[in-house]
Amino acid sequence: MFENLTQRLTRTLKNISGKGRITEENIKDTLREVRTALLEADVALPVVKSFTNRVKERALGAEVNLSLSPGQEFIKAVHAELIETLGGQISEINLAHQPPAVILLAGLQGAGKTTSAAKxxxxxxxxxxxKVLLVSVDTYRPAAMDQLKTLAVEIGVDCYPSDPKNKPEDIATAALKEAKLRAYDVMILDTAGRLAVDEEMMNEVKRLHSLTDPIETFFTVDAMTGQDAANTAKAFGEALDLTGVILTKADGDARGGAALSVKEITGKPIKFIGLGEKIVPLEPFHPDRIASRILDMGDVLSLIEDLQRNTDMEQAKKVAQKIKSGEGFTFEDFRDQITQMKKMGGMSGLLDKLPGMGNISDQIKDKVNDKSLLHMEAIINSMTKKERIHPEIIKGSRKKRIAMGAGVEIHEVNVLLRQFDMTQKMMKKMGKGGIRKMAGAMKGMMGAMGGMGGMGGMGNFFRR
Known part of the structure; x- marks a missing residue:
């Protein structure tokens, strides 16, 4: 997300980083470049004008900070205004209501409402x-009801048995009665959408809103629609008492126009962001963290939270103890790490949160992808348990069998074995307290891949 905008802004802000002082004259060109970068990201023109004016006022009016250079002061001003444009503070979901708290999802067809309801x-x-009850009132598209039922089973929550022959209002009324009887905490209402805003759709969603009295009414919007998303959200906001926005398919948007436009145009905060088609929980929208990612400062806090949620602490302790005692790191341990990384959104999800990724070439980024994780996992799964614990026994005929089982070439098995051997050696040094030696080895690996920390020996493997 924001890849093109990040690259453009990073290059632009470098030009001012060496300035001795900030004047209206020497930031003119930089502001022009910032304005162009935002317009190319499909940010709405009124938002672009307001943003650049505020950055200019903040930068020129900034008090002298002895710990920052003038260039750093300007970048600080850009960062602060990005946070404000994205919504300022995080806006948390409101469930302060007598159960069941109703959440209504509205939006155009194809925006990802049904998937977002499940997430x-x-x-x-x-x-x-x-305790959540999912309810579909999309009688125009029966497939939406079936989709929601399927997703409900997948994530282990209940779904009200909606019938497309019934009126949406009747379904909602009956579902709400059911939710009260069975003591659900939350009822999520997935409403119908159209290809464009029309009077019939708006009247229907208004009636549903009046019947169910939702505590939260979210406009669900596809991030890839750019600034049009903000304009559509404004239309819905004029018809409904919206409380927030869910931005979907954000991982497919390299521009970011929707995220940067929607709050300022609608006055409604982005509360959640959805990534990909996989059914993983929505992520709360943190304006400060997203602003840092746009400026290539990374999002370490989100990365730490991902690690805490997806790391099996007991398993991690066992691995640490094995390393400390000298037992060694096995392919079984390595496979567990791959599984945890996949839960965190794969390599792309990890790299997106690391600082400085805007300086990494596209060629290197292309080598490090989720397909590579799947190949590694397939190779490890093709090994016998004995081979995973004692990889030193994997020779000619075993390599051929493993490659055939994984559907890869033998050289890819060789690359993984070499990389794993290097990792094992580092782990042994760590267990013996040889941190300096291990750090030296890590530095060598980073150099092998142009600074792509810890991935050096995998260069050939990641070309697949």
């Missing part, structure tokens, strides 16, 4: 320990 249910179940 939101999973968030409430896993992160907030809520």
């Amino acid at each position: 939101l249910a999973l968030f409430l179940k896993e992160r907030m320990n809520k």
Whole structure:
């Protein structure tokens, strides 16, 4: 997300980093470049004008900070205004209501409402320990009802048995009665959408809103629609009492126009962000963290939270103890790490949160992808348990069998074995307290891949 904008802004802000002082004259060209970068990211023109004016006022009016250079002061001003444009503070979900708290999802067809309903249910179940009932009132597209039922089974929450022959209002009324009787904490209402805003759709969603009295009314919007998303959200906001926005398919948007436009145009905060088609929980939208990612400062806090949620602490302790005692790091341990990385969004999800990724060439980024993780996992799964614990026994005929079982070439098995051997040696040094030696080895590996920390020996493997 924001890849093109990040690259453009990073290059632009470098030009001012060496300035001795900030004047209206020497930031003119930089502001022009910032304005162009935002317009190319499909940010709405009024938002671009407001943003650049505020950055200019903040930068020129900044008090002298002895710890920062003038260039750093300007970047600080850009960062602060990005946070404000994205919504300022995080806007948390509101469930302060007599159960069941109703959440209504509205939006155009294809925006990802049904998938978002399931992802939101999973968030409430896993992160907030809520009992959730999913309800579809999309009688125009029966497949939406079937899709929601399927997703409900997948994530282990209940779904009301909607019938497309019934009126949406009747379904919602009956579902709400059921939710009260069975003591659900939250009821999520997935409403119908159209290809464009029309009067019939708006009237229907208004009636549903009046019947169910939702505590939260979210406009669900596809991030890839750019600034059009903000304009559509404004239309919905004029018809409904929206409380927030869910931005979907954000991983497919290299521009970011929707995220940067929607709050300022609608006055409604982005509360959640959805990544990909996989049913993983929605992520709360943190304006400060997203602003840091746009400026290539990374999002270490989100990365730490991902690690805490997806790391099996007991398993991690066992691995640490094995390393400390000298037992060694095996392919079984390595496979566990791959599984945890996949839960965190794969390599792309990890790299997106690391600082400085804007300086990494596209050629190197292309080598490090989720397909490579799948290949590694396939190779490890093709090994016998004995081979995973004692990889030194993997020779000619075994390599051929493993490669055939994984559907890869033998040289890829060789690359993985070499990389694993290097990792094992580093782990042994760590266990013996040889941190300096291990750091030296890591530095060598980083150099092998142009600074791509810890991935050096995998260069050939990642070309697949």
